[in-house]
Amino acid sequence: MQVDEFGVGVKVMLEEFLRRSALFDLYGALLTEKQRRCLSMSLYEDYSLSEIGDALGISRQAVHDMLHRSELAMEDYEARLGLLARRDDERRTLAAAYERLRALRTDDADAKNELLGLLAPLAGLEDTK
Numbered sequence: 001m002q003v004d005e006f007g008v009g010v011k012v013m014l015e016e017f018l019r020r021s022a023l024f025d026l027y028g029a030l031l032t033e034k035q036r037r038c039l040s041m042s043l044y045e046d047y048s049l050s051e052i053g054d055a056l057g058i059s060r061q062a063v064h065d066m067l068h069r070s071e072l073a074m075e076d077y078e079a080r081l082g083l084l085a086r087r088d089d090e091r092r093t094l095a096a097a098y099e100r101l102r103a104l105r106t107d108d109a110d111a112k113n114e115l116l117g118l119l120a121p122l123a124g125l126e127d128t129k
Helices: 008-030 033-043 049-056 060-081 083-103 109-122
Strands: none
Touching: 008 033, 008 060, 008 083, 033 049, 033 060, 049 060, 060 083, 083 109
């Protein structure tokens, strides 16, 4: 699906990877040990299906099926619990609060900077003051 070096296909692939990683971080503990290991090797260690199969003692097709079932399970958990959506909403809200606070004019620059420093990591931002 790669369109060009910085094209739409690469962006979509990156977004899919980030979503799978976030789902794994939130719901990985709900998977079996074998599913967790398989996903970890695929996501974070960049193992091929064959390499994962060799490490786990299963076929390449079994790895493919396990990855697919694991991702479906995590998507189901997300549909039921909504933790990823809630986290994303909270970050957007915190980022908006951060930007509004940054735009405020105040005589108490120290208090403003302290609040900005507290909000920045919660909103997934760097404190730019």
